[in-house]
Amino acid sequence: MKVKLPPTTTDNITELLNRIIDFTERRKEVLTRNLFDHHNTGFVPKDLPVHEFTDTLTHALAEHIRNKRLLLEDRQNVHFYHQGDFDAAAVADTEAMVLLESNPQAYLQEQIRKLSENLIHNRLAVELLRQKRQKEMEFTSL
Numbered sequence: 507m508k509v510k511l512p513p514t515t516t517d518n519i520t521e522l523l524n525r526i527i528d529f530t531e532r533r534k535e536v537l538t539r540n541l542f543d544h545h546n547t548g549f550v551p552k553d554l555p556v557h558e559f560t561d562t563l564t565h566a567l568a569e570h571i572r573n574k575r576l577l578l579e580d581r582q583n584v585h586f587y588h589q590g591d592f593d594a595a596a597v598a599d600t601e602a603m604v605l606l607e608s609n610p611q612a613y614l615q616e617q618i619r620k621l622s623e624n625l626i627h628n629r630l631a632v633e634l635l636r637q638k639r640q641k642e643m644e645f646t647s648l
Contacts, residue, residue, distance in 0.1 A: 518576040521590060522563060523635040525578075529559055529594060530628035536596045537621045541614065544606060551602035551613075553620070554594045555583040562586075 533554045540551045558581040569577040578586040583595040606613040 518570050518574075520635065520638065521576055522566065523631045523638070524590065525563070525592060526631040527628060527635070528592070529554065530624050530631065532594060533624050534621065534628070537617055537624065540599075540602065540617045541621075544610070544613065544617075549606075551599045551606060551617075552596040553599040553602070555581070555597055558582065558584045559594060 533556070536552050536554055540553075543549050544551070562578055562581055562584055566576050566578050569575060578592070580586060583597055584592065585594075586592045602613060602616065605616060
């Protein structure tokens, strides 16, 4: 006999993990362009608004804990749409621009560090989602 899990926490946590995965995949593209395009004339390094995104998730988790619902609020550069879609606009990274102009080698190292950190966040979210799905499958097969 299969048992249905309550949709409240399952859907909310899954949605958050999927948003983290999407965000980190999009950020990887932006940071990779920073590495490959930094020699182009007029190039301005960009990044996704990490703090806006994490603030949104923090508030959404707090709302989930209080009211068992997920409330993802738009920010200046992060917008959420129905059915799980969202958009995060890449913004100019002024600190990276200063570093690129003053020390190109340090700039490249910083972009690689950001890519590595982003990859860790992506892999963590993917693994948490995998484990969550595995536990759900074990639970429903009882």
